[in-house]
Amino acid sequence: MLHLLITRKLPILKLIRLLKRELASEALRWVQKDLLSRDQAQNILKLYGTQLPEGDQSARGYHILMTLAALFMGLAFLVLVSANWEEIPRAVRMGGLIAFTAGANIMGIRAYSQERSSAGTIWLFLGSILYGTSIMLIAQIYHLGEHFPDGIYWWVLGVLPVALLTKSVVLMLMSQLLSFIWFFVETGFEIMPWSFVLLMVAALYFAFSLRNTALVFLAAIVGLNLWVSALFLWWMGRANGGFDSGFENGAFFMACGIATVVLGTAMEANASRQTLQTYGGVLRLWGMRVGVLVLLVATFEAPWKELFDEHFEHIEWLWISLALGVGTWLAVLALHFKRSLPNKELFGLAGMGLCIIFWAAAMITVAYFNGHSLGWQVAANLLAVLCGVAFIFEAVQETSTSSFYLGVGMLLLLALFRYFDLVGNFLGAAILFMVCAGVLMGAARFWRRFSAQAQDT
Numbered sequence: 001m002l003h004l005l006i007t008r009k010l011p012i013l014k015l016i017r018l019l020k021r022e023l024a025s026e027a028l029r030w031v032q033k034d035l036l037s038r039d040q041a042q043n044i045l046k047l048y049g050t051q052l053p054e055g056d057q058s059a060r061g062y063h064i065l066m067t068l069a070a071l072f073m074g075l076a077f078l079v080l081v082s083a084n085w086e087e088i089p090r091a092v093r094m095g096g097l098i099a100f101t102a103g104a105n106i107m108g109i110r111a112y113s114q115e116r117s118s119a120g121t122i123w124l125f126l127g128s129i130l131y132g133t134s135i136m137l138i139a140q141i142y143h144l145g146e147h148f149p150d151g152i153y154w155w156v157l158g159v160l161p162v163a164l165l166t167k168s169v170v171l172m173l174m175s176q177l178l179s180f181i182w183f184f185v186e187t188g189f190e191i192m193p194w195s196f197v198l199l200m201v202a203a204l205y206f207a208f209s210l211r212n213t214a215l216v217f218l219a220a221i222v223g224l225n226l227w228v229s230a231l232f233l234w235w236m237g238r239a240n241g242g243f244d245s246g247f248e249n250g251a252f253f254m255a256c257g258i259a260t261v262v263l264g265t266a267m268e269a270n271a272s273r274q275t276l277q278t279y280g281g282v283l284r285l286w287g288m289r290v291g292v293l294v295l296l297v298a299t300f301e302a303p304w305k306e307l308f309d310e311h312f313e314h315i316e317w318l319w320i321s322l323a324l325g326v327g328t329w330l331a332v333l334a335l336h337f338k339r340s341l342p343n344k345e346l347f348g349l350a351g352m353g354l355c356i357i358f359w360a361a362a363m364i365t366v367a368y369f370n371g372h373s374l375g376w377q378v379a380a381n382l383l384a385v386l387c388g389v390a391f392i393f394e395a396v397q398e399t400s401t402s403s404f405y406l407g408v409g410m411l412l413l414l415a416l417f418r419y420f421d422l423v424g425n426f427l428g429a430a431i432l433f434m435v436c437a438g439v440l441m442g443a444a445r446f447w448r449r450f451s452a453q454a455q456d457t
Contacts, residue, residue, distance in 0.1 A: 261287030
């Protein structure tokens with residue numbers, strides 16, 4: 001059985017994470033039964049790249065509910081103060097805001113000093129909410145600043161150091177949420193948020209050096225893609241001092257996303273560090289999910305009609321986008337050939353490349369030709385069928401339930417969409433269904449032969 005798992009390269013990252021969690025939980029039980037000291041357990045777990053769970057894992061639900069309670073306490077404070085703001089004397093307002101904010105943060109520091117990290121996180125989370133509330137209301141009292149996004153920015157700068165010092169995922173996610181709010185508000189004024197990239201780099205440092213958290217990592221990568229796209233808009237509109245948006249921006253943002261997912265796939269397959277492999281798998285998985293949504297939208301005719309009404313005002317950015325998206329894929333493909341990785345790795349890259357080439361052909365058609373929406377719709381439907389079958393193949397080959405459900409769900413949704421939104425006419429829909437059935441039957445027969453050969457060997 002072990003040989004079968006190894007040769008099929010099971011979803012090895014998921015299995016390793018599961019085993020590490022189980023090992024850490026068992027080690028915690030040994031410590032609680034005085035079979036090992038806490039230091040001995042930590043030293044053993046360091047050999048496997050993990051550590052003892054923080055706090056009582058059975059109380060996780062309690063801490064989640066308490067964190068949400070802190071959130072609603074902060075909101076209640078904000079509503080209560082706002083409702084009676086004008087009736088409260090200015091000195092009382094100022095002193096009350098500072099006292100409540102300082103009190104919550106002092107309680108958090110005290111809890112951390114007593115090694116009650118969960119309670120400390122809850123208090124500091126409440127203190128962070130009160131800190132932001134104080135910034136906004138004190139600025140209102142003394143009429144400070146006319147550019148209100150600055151208040152959000154200073155709120156981020158107050159929460160981020162606390163998140164880094166306490167290694168709290170909750171506080172880091174709060175910092176990222178505030179950073180995204182500041183980013184969108186700032187770009188709404190057509191101002192380039194230059195320091196946003198530093199906030200995302202700090203989040204990456206948190207995810208790699210302080211805590212292994214896929215959610216923080218994924219949010220940071222999305223943020224970096226948004227910042228690069230905003231830089232693209234600023235560069236195009238730098239002559240008039242603002243942003244210059246157009247269809248080029250959408251193509252460039254998609255190219256950034258494609259390059260990110262391809263690089264994530266390369267990280268998962270080639271990285272020597274397990275953390276990089278895990279995060280690469282996260283990028284690949286979520287990239288596939290977003291790609292499935294985009295492809296399912298492309299199976300309708302209306303998006304293609306709207307797409308072919310667009311045009312590139314700066315044609316050079318089309319080729320920059322194509323170089324970024326297609327070029328990254330070709331570079332990773334060349335790396336796989338150089339390292340002689342298994343055929344199943346190349347199979348996954350080939351399927352990804354088919355979708356990338358489809359996207360590149362659509363962009364070139366928008367730029368230079370008059371596309372026929374019905375033909376592209378049919379091509380998108382056939383590509384969706386192939387992708388669904390590929391996901392099922394990957395699931396059976398690597399025992400991955402996520403890929404299996406993704407592939408089956410994609411095919412079922414495609415059939416449902418085509419039932420309510422026929423391609424061309426009834427005859428065209430029937431032909432498409434027959435083609436899909438033929439592809440699935442052929443794939444099934446191929447898989448049966450493949451499985452028989454695997455069992456013989």
